[in-house]
Amino acid sequence: MFILTSKNSIANHFIAELRDVKIQQDSMRFRKNLERLGEVLAYEISQTLSYQSAEVQSPLAISKTELLANQPVLVTILRASLPFHQGFINVFDKAENAFIGAYRGKHLADESFEVEMDYLASPDLTDKTIILIDPMLATGKSLLKSYQALLKYGKPAKVIISAAIAAPEGVTFLKEHLPEATLFVGTLDEYLNEKYYIVPGLGDAGDLAFGLKL
Numbered sequence: 001m002f003i004l005t006s007k008n009s010i011a012n013h014f015i016a017e018l019r020d021v022k023i024q025q026d027s028m029r030f031r032k033n034l035e036r037l038g039e040v041l042a043y044e045i046s047q048t049l050s051y052q053s054a055e056v057q058s059p060l061a062i063s064k065t066e067l068l069a070n071q072p073v074l075v076t077i078l079r080a081s082l083p084f085h086q087g088f089i090n091v092f093d094k095a096e097n098a099f100i101g102a103y104r105g106k107h108l109a110d111e112s113f114e115v116e117m118d119y120l121a122s123p124d125l126t127d128k129t130i131i132l133i134d135p136m137l138a139t140g141k142s143l144l145k146s147y148q149a150l151l152k153y154g155k156p157a158k159v160i161i162s163a164a165i166a167a168p169e170g171v172t173f174l175k176e177h178l179p180e181a182t183l184f185v186g187t188l189d190e191y192l193n194e195k196y197y198i199v200p201g202l203g204d205a206g207d208l209a210f211g212l213k214l
């Protein structure tokens with residue numbers, strides 16, 4: 001698992017601002033910080049993809065280079081993922097995209113929940129590299145259910161999951177149920193509380209980005 005904050009960088013500031021109760025209420029800044037973090041994580045992921053030789057004709061001469069062998073498919077899990085996804089698509093600007101409407105649905109008596117899913121739009125995923133993008137990896141249920149729903153569009157060759165903030169419980173859950181996935185996270189937090197929110201976390205990412213939902 002790649003953890004961005006295991007090495008100090010300017011990304012520490014983006015994550016600090018996402019958490020900070022005095023700053024996170026500025027929803028435009030909150031969305032922008034998720035986008036900036038998405039850009040940095042996309043860059044890190046780009047270093048692990050396959051490249052092939054290419055030639056570029058400049059006005060003066062031919063330049064030999066290495067370019068992506070294939071574009072990844074960026075999978076966005078609505079809603080909170082939208083600004084984070086924007087960062088990824090800024091970097092992988094030629095990528096195909098899939099969208100999934102998934103959310104932590106009705107709360108059961110013991111505070112647990114089922115992941116509800118409705119909207120799903122995806123290109124063919126057969127033999128492609130897919131990057132599942134969701135800023136919050138809490139229990140991991142939303143990501144697993146999203147991945148399982150995507151399989152009807154074909155079996156990807158490589159599965160990458162990227163989150164801004166992950167909980168150890170979610171990481172363990174995904175290692176068990178989705179062992180083929182490689183994780184790239186902004187930071188790894190401490191634990192989930194009784195409502196399955198990440199601690200210290202940042203609160204509800206979807207609400208902070210887009211407002212309270214009924």
Ligand SMILES: O=P(O)(O)OC[C@H]1O[C@H](OP(=O)(O)OP(=O)(O)O)[C@H](O)[C@@H]1O
Nearest residue numbers: 078079080103104138139140141142206
């Ligand atoms: O790992 P999990 O326990 O499944 O939780 C993580 C999910 O919770 C959040 O979405 P939420 O259900 O709040 O929907 P929203 O994006 O519409 O706010 C978040 O964006 C993840 O998709």
Ligand SMILES: O=c1cc[nH]c(=O)[nH]1
Nearest residue numbers: 138197198203204205
């Ligand atoms: O801490 C959490 C967990 C799930 N979804 C969020 O937005 N925050």
Ligand SMILES: [Mg+2]
Nearest residue numbers: 204205206207
């Ligand atoms: Mg939410």
